[in-house]
Amino acid sequence: MFENRTEAGRRLAAALEDRGTRADVVLAIPRGGLPVARPVADALEAPLDVVAAKKIAAPGNPELAIGAATSEGGVWQNDDLCARLEVSEAHFERERDRAVEAARTKAEQYRPGGKVPEVAGKRLLVVDDGVATGATAIAALRGLRAARPATVSIAVPVGPPDALERLEDEADEVVALELPVAFRAVGAHYREFPQVGDEEAVAYLE
Template identity: 60%
Template sequence: MFEDRADAGDRLAAELERRGLEADVVLGIPRGALPVARPVADALDADLDVVVARKLGAPNNPELAIGAVASDGAVWRNDDLVERLDVSESYLETVRAEEAENARKKADRYRETAGLPDLAGTRVVVVDDGVATGATATACLRQVRESDAAAVVLAVPVGSPRSIEALREEADEVVSLRTPSDFRAVGQYYRDFGQVSDQEAIEYLDRSR
């Protein structure tokens, strides 16, 4: 059990240091990942930035992720779920376009320049506060992959075993402090899992190392 996201970040940073992992850039997935990513970036002496994705909600059930799209349009879809729910291609394209635009707007709120920083040849650690379906993490990792980073690591405090295993196909390495067999939701592993506002998240980016 983590006290809060800062505690989770400290523990994650300690594990990455123990493994001897090196990074040039740490990318947090807003908003909840920023309090986790800040101590990771500090420990690894790396720059902190963001990578943004939005989930694609199912028809009549927007909380159910049938996929996700990153701010550059990189998309991941759960084809099994799409088929099971009989989701039309027209619906998918409409919601993809809407959420890609929302992701771009969100990314613009966090940085002065559009798009990711120049990641070509860099070692990147993508951080989230936890992984449930893995939809947004997958879309974010694919966006980073497209940027020609030399190495991409996903680091999270906790995640669904099934999702963590699937994400190993998307990153060079995946580090999860906990992968409980009875996983139900990320929040159940935090004593304090309150919402993080955009302003709070931006403040983590603004802190000097």
């Protein structure tokens, strides 16, 4: 159990230092990933930026994610769920394009000066406040991988074993502090888990 996102970030930073992890750029998944990523970036003495991602909504159910897309164009599709819901290719492509555009708008809002960091040949570390299905994280990792970094790793305070196992197929390294089998939701593993507003999120980048 973590007190809050900042405390989780400090514990995550300590674990990464113990492992000897190095990063040239730390990329938070906003908004909840930014309070966690700030202590990590400080500890690793790396610049902090963002990789924004948005879920791809199921037909008739905007709250149900059938995939995710990032500002960098990375996409993950839940093939099993799409098949079960009989999601058409046209629907997925339409929602994917909307998600990419929304993620780009969000990234520009957070990114100081709107400048995209140069990541080719660099060691990247993606940080979030936790993973549930892993959809957003997978999309983020794929989008970054397309930019040809040296490595792409991910670190989170908490996530279920099955989701973290999926991430191992996408990342060079996966670091998680807690891997509860009886996983309910990311917020259930924090004593304080308020929503992070846009103004607060941007402040972590300054």
